[in-house]
Amino acid sequence: MSKEAQQRMEKIVSLCKRRGFIFQSSEIYGGLNGFWDYGPMGAELKRNLRDTWWQTMTRDRDDVVGLDASIIMHPTVWTASGHVDTFSDPMSTCKHCKKLVRSDQWWAMMAEQKWTQSVAELVESGTNRFQPADLLKWGKGKGKQLAPNLALVRNPDVTISWLAEEIEKGRGPADATELYKFLATEQMAITGLVTPCPHCGGELTAPRPFNLMFRSHYGPVESEDNICYLRPETAQAIFVQFKNVLDSSRVKVPFGIAQIGKAFRNEITPRNYTFRSREFEQMELEFFIRPDDAVRLIHGHVEKWRDGADLSAPSPTWGWEMWHRYWVDQRTKYYDSVGLGTDVLDYHWQKPEELAHYARATVDILFKFPFGTEELEGIAARGDFDLSQHQKFSGKQLEVFDEELKAATDKLSDEQKKEFIDELFEGRKCADTTREEISVYADKLFKGFYLPHVIEPSAGLDRMALAVLAAAFDEETVTDEKGKAETRTVLRLHPRIAPVKCAIFPLLKNRPELVAKAREVEASLRRHMNVFYDEAGAIGRRYRRQDEIGTPFCVTVDFDTIGENGPEKLDTVTLRHRDSMQQERIPIAELRARLEAAIL
Ligand code: ATP
Numbered sequence: 001m002s003k004e005a006q007q008r009m010e011k012i013v014s015l016c017k018r019r020g021f022i023f024q025s026s027e028i029y030g031g032l033n034g035f036w037d038y039g040p041m042g043a044e045l046k047r048n049l050r051d052t053w054w055q056t057m058t059r060d061r062d063d064v065v066g067l068d069a070s071i072i073m074h075p076t077v078w079t080a081s082g083h084v085d086t087f088s089d090p091m092s093t094c095k096h097c098k099k100l101v102r103s104d105q106w107w108a109m110m111a112e113q114k115w116t117q118s119v120a121e122l123v124e125s126g127t128n129r130f131q132p133a134d135l136l137k138w139g140k141g142k143g144k145q146l147a148p149n150l151a152l153v154r155n156p157d158v159t160i161s162w163l164a165e166e167i168e169k170g171r172g173p174a175d176a177t178e179l180y181k182f183l184a185t186e187q188m189a190i191t192g193l194v195t196p197c198p199h200c201g202g203e204l205t206a207p208r209p210f211n212l213m214f215r216s217h218y219g220p221v222e223s224e225d226n227i228c229y230l231r232p233e234t235a236q237a238i239f240v241q242f243k244n245v246l247d248s249s250r251v252k253v254p255f256g257i258a259q260i261g262k263a264f265r266n267e268i269t270p271r272n273y274t275f276r277s278r279e280f281e282q283m284e285l286e287f288f289i290r291p292d293d294a295v296r297l298i299h300g301h302v303e304k305w306r307d308g309a310d311l312s313a314p315s316p317t318w319g320w321e322m323w324h325r326y327w328v329d330q331r332t333k334y335y336d337s338v339g340l341g342t343d344v345l346d347y348h349w350q351k352p353e354e355l356a357h358y359a360r361a362t363v364d365i366l367f368k369f370p371f372g373t374e375e376l377e378g379i380a381a382r383g384d385f386d387l388s389q390h391q392k393f394s395g396k397q398l399e400v401f402d403e404e405l406k407a408a409t410d411k412l413s414d415e416q417k418k419e420f421i422d423e424l425f426e427g428r429k430c431a432d433t434t435r436e437e438i439s440v441y442a443d444k445l446f447k448g449f450y451l452p453h454v455i456e457p458s459a460g461l462d463r464m465a466l467a468v469l470a471a472a473f474d475e476e477t478v479t480d481e482k483g484k485a486e487t488r489t490v491l492r493l494h495p496r497i498a499p500v501k502c503a504i505f506p507l508l509k510n511r512p513e514l515v516a517k518a519r520e521v522e523a524s525l526r527r528h529m530n531v532f533y534d535e536a537g538a539i540g541r542r543y544r545r546q547d548e549i550g551t552p553f554c555v556t557v558d559f560d561t562i563g564e565n566g567p568e569k570l571d572t573v574t575l576r577h578r579d580s581m582q583q584e585r586i587p588i589a590e591l592r593a594r595l596e597a598a599i600l
Contacts, residue, residue: 096202150201
């Protein structure tokens with residue numbers, strides 16, 4: 001992270017604490033790593049983000065319904081989903097300081113350390129060439145404080161002399177990563193190259209898998225029989241309740257089930273403020289679609305993605321690729337509606353080797369955080385993996401009956417059905433599927449049954465809150481009424497998500513008529529939006545306080561409002577706009593409609 005980015009991040013963190021957005025959990029007891037609390041402003045911001053997501057993903061649509069499931073579920077849910085066996089990250093332990101390091105984040109963590117930055121200054125820029133004498137001096141001096149357990153620091157002469165030997169034999173460090181490993185290695189013949197601990201430079205153990213699920217027990221007895229897990233994602237409850245939702249609501253494939261709720265992951269190294277926490281909130285949609293084979297049987301063809309295809313109106317002939325692109329497009333539009341335009345977003349289309357075995361395609365929507373461009377949301381095309389796993393483990397039928405499919409396949413001759421099976425078999429030869437399995441699957445399709453496939457847009461609420469705060473944070477130099485330059489800190493939050501929509505000020509607090517009128521304006525708006533009344537201090541200071549928490553509008557009640565300067569401006573107020581700082585005079589009667597037009 002550059003120095004400027006680091007400073008920017010520090011300012012955001014400090015503002016969040018000072019103005020009541022985010023606090024460390026249990027702060028008075030020294031905090032708890034990876035857990036965060038949202039203060040009065042943060043609670044409002046999160047609620048607004050949650051509401052916009054829910055509104056866009058469910059209420060604005062007739063093909064998505066909601067779910068609010070329990071956090072703790074039957075433990076077999078997590079065996080079926082694969083979490084018990086594979087939901088782990090590789091972890092190493094430092095043999096010296098005993099700190100734990102998520103092995104696949106080792107390089108990112110190294111780059112953030114003072115000692116690696118200090119070593120990097122000794123290396124010729126753009127190369128990994130260095131003067132051994134400089135490193136030796138560093139190991140005997142600065143290094144002692146910065147990386148006390150690094151071999152170069154504990155045993156500088158030995159480390160440097162064998163490093164020089166290796167270089168002489170043409171086996172020196174090939175890149176920066178290897179250079180740090182060389183500096184951590186004292187006895188190459190015994191240990192091989194050692195990976196240094198980012199924190200102290202000591203030796204890290206080889207990576208081993210660490211399951212990220214929080215385990216507990218239900219009921220009074222703690223035994224292997226009543227193990228349960230805090231859910232590591234909200235999605236599985238949607239799959240588990242799929243049949244109940246289908247049977248109790250008037251939904252038909254394609255349709256979606258949306259859920260917002262807490263998720264827990266025992267992250268090895270929570271980092272970057274709230275970005276990677278151990279308790280967080282997810283907003284997930286499972287959108288169930290017909291398998292492409294069913295679409296083909298009904299419509300004769302499947303529309304696949306091609307550049308420039310129209311994604312605005314779903315078509316019954318769409319295959320999974322079109323639906324996947326559609327949701328990427330929908331989610332991009334959503335982010336824009338809360339102030340995260342394409343200028344601050346990026347996309348990572350996972351390469352085939354990065355994809356989970358069941359995923360056909362996954363795109364991560366990334367946000368340009370000050371600490372790097374990182375994932376905000378993942379949108380995966382997951383096939384029928386989840387439903388088929390739960391069908392297998394629960395023994396319950398989760399297939400749907402599709403009348404249109406049945407009607408279409410009833411018209412097929414035996415010869416056409418055989419041709420269809422032949423085509424499927426040809427297409428899946430490489431997927432390790434036997435002809436018998438294909439026939440069973442096709443027979444179900446001919447009877448109108450299938451397991452729907454799934455497109456899953458999965459977003460993190462806390463990451464989104466951090467992203468909108470980071471995007472909104474701004475500092476600008478302005479001159480006050482007396483001509484003095486000062487720095488104005490302003491959160492340019494989209495009005496839809498701003499914690500306070502409008503602040504109301506009487507010009508002077510010691511004039512009861514002004515106070516009464518301002519209170520009247522406040523009361524008229526309070527039922528419709530979150531407002532804030534403030535009478536303390538000079539008006540300029542009050543504006544600045546609201547700028548800092550991102551309040552898009554301020555209303556001031558002055559002597560014109562109460563008619564002291566004549567009847568023309570009676571019952572009008574000044575409306576001040578946060579971003580431009582422009583003020584305008586508007587009748588109180590028009591205030592609510594003006595504000596609502598901006599915040600809805
Ligand atoms: P990462 O690679 O960053 O660990 P992931 O790919 O494991 O994330 P998913 O399992 O796809 O994440 O979860 C969906 C979303 O949930 C993520 O895009 C993110 O917004 C959020 N999320 C996941 N883990 C965390 C966490 N530890 N803290 C905060 N949000 C998280």
